[in-house]
Amino acid sequence: MSSFSDDILDEEMIRCPKLGGEVTFRYCRLEKNRLPCGWIIGCWQDRMDIKRFISENYTTEEQASIFAPPKPKILTLLEIIKQAQQVAEEKLADNSDEPC
Numbered sequence: 001m002s003s004f005s006d007d008i009l010d011e012e013m014i015r016c017p018k019l020g021g022e023v024t025f026r027y028c029r030l031e032k033n034r035l036p037c038g039w040i041i042g043c044w045q046d047r048m049d050i051k052r053f054i055s056e057n058y059t060t061e062e063q064a065s066i067f068a069p070p071k072p073k074i075l076t077l078l079e080i081i082k083q084a085q086q087v088a089e090e091k092l093a094d095n096s097d098e099p100c
Helices: 004-008 024-029 041-043 048-058 062-065 073-096
Strands: 013-015 022-024
Touching: 004 024, 013 024, 022 024, 024 041, 041 048, 048 062
Parallel strands: none
Antiparallel strands: 013 022
16 A cells, blocks of 8 residues: 555554544555544544554545545435335335335
């Protein structure tokens, strides 16, 4: 992946301010859908050259995704509700095709 040795770094532990407990570097770099947590720079900058690690291991597009602000929770909830409604409507449509 890079000049950094992932095997050695992956086992490094740090207290996660987001989760409130200890996590490994491996967890931090894979936390966000196989991409690093958006807090990774702030958490690891005192232990390693994390900015270099990010720039050497992730494309510009991936970095944009890593550091993009999260969606507001209300939008996420609305998306989940919409998906549930679509599934319910599909089940109703499937059941209406069956004879009574």
